[in-house]
Amino acid sequence: MPKSLRKILSALLALSFLALTPAGYASQKTTITVFAASSLADSFTYLGKAFEKSHPGTSVLFSFLASPSLATQINAGAPADVFVSASGKDIQNASDRVPIYQGYVFNRVVLAVPVKNPFKIVRIRGLNTPGVKWIQCAHEVPCGVAADAALSSDGTVTSKPVSLEPKSASVIAKLLLGEVDAAIVYHTDVVKNRKALKEIVFTDRLASSTRYAIGVVSDTKQKALATSFMDYVQAPKAILYLRRSGFGVIS
Amino acid sequence: MTLHKVDKLTGTLAVLASFFIIAPMFALLVKVPWGSFLHDLAQTQSKQAITLALWTSILAACICVLLGVPLAWVLARGNERVTNILRPIVLAPIVLPPTVAGIALLALFGRDGLLGKYLYQATGWSVPFTSIAVVITGVFVGMPFLALIVESNFRHIPKDLEDAAVTDRASRREVFSLVALPQIRNGIATGAVLAWARALGEFGATMMFAGSLPGRTQTWAMEVYMQMDLDMGTAYTLSAVMLVIAVAVVFALRKPLTQAFSS
Numbered sequence: 001m002p003k004s005l006r007k008i009l010s011a012l013l014a015l016s017f018l019a020l021t022p023a024g025y026a027s028q029k030t031t032i033t034v035f036a037a038s039s040l041a042d043s044f045t046y047l048g049k050a051f052e053k054s055h056p057g058t059s060v061l062f063s064f065l066a067s068p069s070l071a072t073q074i075n076a077g078a079p080a081d082v083f084v085s086a087s088g089k090d091i092q093n094a095s096d097r098v099p100i101y102q103g104y105v106f107n108r109v110v111l112a113v114p115v116k117n118p119f120k121i122v123r124i125r126g127l128n129t130p131g132v133k134w135i136q137c138a139h140e141v142p143c144g145v146a147a148d149a150a151l152s153s154d155g156t157v158t159s160k161p162v163s164l165e166p167k168s169a170s171v172i173a174k175l176l177l178g179e180v181d182a183a184i185v186y187h188t189d190v191v192k193n194r195k196a197l198k199e200i201v202f203t204d205r206l207a208s209s210t211r212y213a214i215g216v217v218s219d220t221k222q223k224a225l226a227t228s229f230m231d232y233v234q235a236p237k238a239i240l241y242l243r244r245s246g247f248g249v250i251s
Numbered sequence: 252m253t254l255h256k257v258d259k260l261t262g263t264l265a266v267l268a269s270f271f272i273i274a275p276m277f278a279l280l281v282k283v284p285w286g287s288f289l290h291d292l293a294q295t296q297s298k299q300a301i302t303l304a305l306w307t308s309i310l311a312a313c314i315c316v317l318l319g320v321p322l323a324w325v326l327a328r329g330n331e332r333v334t335n336i337l338r339p340i341v342l343a344p345i346v347l348p349p350t351v352a353g354i355a356l357l358a359l360f361g362r363d364g365l366l367g368k369y370l371y372q373a374t375g376w377s378v379p380f381t382s383i384a385v386v387i388t389g390v391f392v393g394m395p396f397l398a399l400i401v402e403s404n405f406r407h408i409p410k411d412l413e414d415a416a417v418t419d420r421a422s423r424r425e426v427f428s429l430v431a432l433p434q435i436r437n438g439i440a441t442g443a444v445l446a447w448a449r450a451l452g453e454f455g456a457t458m459m460f461a462g463s464l465p466g467r468t469q470t471w472a473m474e475v476y477m478q479m480d481l482d483m484g485t486a487y488t489l490s491a492v493m494l495v496i497a498v499a500v501v502f503a504l505r506k507p508l509t510q511a512f513s514s
Contacts (some may be wrong), residue, residue: 066480068480068481069479071478071480072479072480105449131375133377133380135380136464138463140477140480140481161464162380162462162464162467163380163461163462163463163464163468164462164463164464164465164469165462165463166458166463166476167475174462175377175477177357177361177362177363177365178361178363178375179357179361179379179380180380222307
């Protein structure tokens with residue numbers, strides 16, 4: 001073995017020992033795994049931490065991806081305890097393992113533009129301006145389904161997106177990175193990035209909306225904890241937080 | 252080497268190793284819904300993705316050859332103080348995670364990237380979300396393979412041949428193009444095919460840098476990912492064809508590959 005390679009290997013070995021120190025070592029905590037739509041990443045990370053605080057000795061692990069991908073993984077036996085999808089259809093597709101679920105908060109897609117707004121887009125049909133690069137979610141994922149419905153209900157947009165992104169988080173990331181001039185994103189993404197983005201809403205609120213759904217995976221080994229997490233995120237305090245983050249709730 | 256030279260334990264471990272590699276590929280082929288095989292492949296989405304992946308990867312491979320062969324020549328014959336530093340850097344993409352490659356390409360070519368910024372200011376045009384971005388990603392991930400194989404081939408050329416050419420007053424470029432190049436035609440082909448296959452299969456970096464739009468940037472590998480959540484059968488079918496291509500490539504190259512890596 002070359003000397004340099006040996007040095008690198010021993011450095012890596014030392015590094016992996018660091019992971020065993022208390023900070024990286026998962027202690028005797030009870031853990032639940034929550035599969036949640038990528039649009040929930042920020043708010044659920046926050047709610048998860050709050051849940052851990054109010055339930056000492058527990059820890060919540062999240063997997064944030066596009067809802068159809070999460071449904072596929074759950075159907076393939078992924079070790080999830082709770083599933084929160086961004087649409088009813090996706091949780092239905094996982095109904096073998098999530099037979100019972102409830103409607104949850106709402107979200108709606110809006111047209112978001114950077115505050116600088118180089119193309120001065122102020123209406124939905126501003127997307128037709130020559131040279132504007134805009135993106136949306138793929139047709140298969142909830143944010144894409146809502147975007148398609150909102151655009152077709154609006155009926156003024158004739159230009160095509162330059163990319164159909166696999167999940168809502170990738171759309172907002174590319175818009176914030178400045179790679180595109182506009183994007184159809186969730187209202188909650190704009191709320192989170194108020195300083196950087198402006199939004200233009202679709203007049204058809206129903207078409208542009210999606211309703212999240214939440215359910216416990218039936219064969220979970222942590223039924224009690226999973227159920228109390230589900231209750232926690234549906235309690236008034238959590239709902240108030242979600243509403244402040246831009247989600248819609250039935251009052 | 253004959254079989255009786257292998258002891259039992261080593262043999263068993265070798266069988267286990269082969270199992271880990273062969274069994275998943277076998278399972279994939281078993282799962283393919285052969286009844287709808289042609290139908291799945293003929294879907295517009297599939298056809299678009301395959302066509303796009305093929306032309307972008309072939310173009311990427313051509314660029315790799317055009318630029319990578321001279322690079323390999325420099326690595327093989329250049330000043331060692333330079334090449335000893337240059338070689339590990341240009342080979343790094345081989346072990347780089349695709350996501351890191353994607354971020355790196357955005358950092359350079361993105362609208363706010365080191366180069367992309369000026370390009371965008373000057374022309375209003377940027378690389379991401381174009382088929383060109385797919386090609387550039389292919390060049391980035393494929394070039395190291397070509398350079399690796401071709402450099403190794405250059406090193407195998409007998410020195411006397413070049414020395415003889417120099418005594419016959421061949422210029423430096425003539426030594427490269429008239430003496431060295433013809434000797435390693437097979438090596439270039441091997442490197443090109445490997446670079447092509449690598450570019451054809453790239454997924455993560457492409458999705459981050461080029462986005463995903465049917466017909467423009469949604470490649471074969473990306474379509475497999477998308478189909479997994481839509482129609483598993485189509486995902487299996489698309490994967491099976493890629494698998495066959497991969498095995499065929501390695502099979503066709505088995506001799507030159509063993510040569511390139513021995514010495």
